[in-house]
Ligand SMILES: Nc1nc2c(ncn2[C@@H]2O[C@H](COP(=O)(O)OP(=O)(O)OP(=O)(O)O)[C@@H](O)[C@H]2O)c(=O)[nH]1
């Protein structure tokens with residue numbers, strides 16, 4: 190199967206980086222144990238990386254991941270290739286590996302829009318949504334909340350408002366994947382040349398959404414899904430799908446828990462309301478605990494801010510501080526600043 194670079198989501202941002210190179214350019218569709226599948230206008234290649242890249246890699250960020258644009262060399266005439274360079278990323282979605290280890294796990298790169306999928310049933314949880322939202326802000330991608338199972342909820346508008354209150358300026362869409370109700374609001378978000386990724390806990394309805402959105406192309410997606418012991422189809426690894434007309438989707442396995450990774454540079458985006466109240470505290474380093482004239486505590490008293498939200502903010506801050514102790518602060522921060530600059534462009 191041959192795709193054009195446009196089918197794969199190529200853009201001037203990447204084009205500028207390959208000027209003068211004699212190597213070929215392609216996009217990483219899967220990445221497992223340092224074996225990569227690359228899509229390019231010349232076909233599908235199975236690749237490994239140049240020893241130098243692996244040798245110089247200081248962490249997972251320095252290795253290719255799903256969504257990356259890479260420069261590669263075809264080996265002989267078959268479908269084997271070797272990756273020489275990872276092009277600078279436009280965005281990078283990552284989290285902490287589950288468990289106690291302070292290690293980063295990359296989910297996908299060069300994602301334009303992340304659908305944060307949450308179900309409108311008893312599983313509805315604003316605190317979890319805050320965490321997902323923070324992760325998207327840190328990545329440099331644009332978040333969109335998709336609330337699924339609309340048909341199972343009696344107060345959809347209240348739920349939408351509550352999500353809007355924790356995510357000012359973020360699009361919130363409610364859908365019913367059984368009938369397709371609400372999808373007219375999602376389709377315009379899937380524009381040409383845009384890479385979309387779906388994030389959400391297992392069972393929230395990501396597969397059903399993909400089925401709805403890409404009915405024609407779904408067979409290919411189903412093939413990489415495996416049945417778990419309950420006979421249910423589940424996604425087992427990350428994969429990039431090219432759905433034609435420049436639509437690309439990166440499917441990720443459902444997550445049991447979301448542990449954060451990041452520098453906190455985007456805390457302002459994710460908790461704009463708290464940060465704005467905090468600007469009015471008497472002390473610039475106010476911890477909003479026992480300090481006098483604390484505007485944040487005042488906002489809680491006045492009912493303008495939810496105390497749970499402040500607790501969530503604190504918890505997140507603590508997690509990030511814990512990470513930073515282990516992290517090589519300099520390089521990580523420098524990378525993040527680079528993504529931040531990207532966002533402004
Ligand atoms: N009533 C209703 N049920 C839904 C809706 N969307 C999904 N479901 C059901 O919810 C269950 C889980 O949906 P999936 O699409 O498999 O969830 P998933 O997020 O892909 O789960 P993983 O593959 O484990 O990550 C299925 O039984 C779906 O039929 C919806 O909008 N309304």
Ligand SMILES: [Zn+2]
Nearest residue numbers: 470475477483
């Ligand atoms: Zn304060």
